[in-house]
Amino acid sequence: MSSFDMELGYHDAILRKTLVQLREAEDSKKGVVAACLFTPYVGKAYAFSDIREDDRNNHAERNALDHHLALFGQPTSHSVMITSLSPCKKDDPKRYGVSCTDMLLGNDPMHPDIVIPNVHVGYIDPWQPTLEEYLSWGFKLTVTRDHDIAEACRRLFDYFLPENYRKVPIPDFVNEALRDF
Numbered sequence: 001m002s003s004f005d006m007e008l009g010y011h012d013a014i015l016r017k018t019l020v021q022l023r024e025a026e027d028s029k030k031g032v033v034a035a036c037l038f039t040p041y042v043g044k045a046y047a048f049s050d051i052r053e054d055d056r057n058n059h060a061e062r063n064a065l066d067h068h069l070a071l072f073g074q075p076t077s078h079s080v081m082i083t084s085l086s087p088c089k090k091d092d093p094k095r096y097g098v099s100c101t102d103m104l105l106g107n108d109p110m111h112p113d114i115v116i117p118n119v120h121v122g123y124i125d126p127w128q129p130t131l132e133e134y135l136s137w138g139f140k141l142t143v144t145r146d147h148d149i150a151e152a153c154r155r156l157f158d159y160f161l162p163e164n165y166r167k168v169p170i171p172d173f174v175n176e177a178l179r180d181f
């Protein structure tokens, strides 16, 4: 097995644990995107998306970075953002802060000195950039090869479809999507 395959397997193991953390979270803490900012030999900061009191969405990647800063301090060049859904890029007035893509590329006025090019995802959001676009911007982005993880992450994404979005309770939706984890 190549070192690339071993690393991918390890990142998938963390992604699986991230989904378990989401399933086991209190219902009031559940979001539909889960992320973990992992820094080798330092630690793992798990977080989920949430809706703030002003009705804006705080994305899982931003919450994971904030959590990492609180627990372990700054990420390093070896840190990996592991997330159930590929990082957003489009403008979104409902989102707190710049896009997760811009945040990870060092274009966040709140975190101008943080760049996290290593990203591992469970599902590529069909409404956001393609894998080729992420790579062209300098991301080292990988996608899970684990069928069960990919399926669960796609089921979580389905919350954003018009028939589900803000129509079904998030905890019920998440628990059903992650029923096998």
Ligand SMILES: [Zn+2]
Pocket: 059, 060, 061, 087, 088, 089, 099, 100, 101
């Ligand atoms: Zn985002």
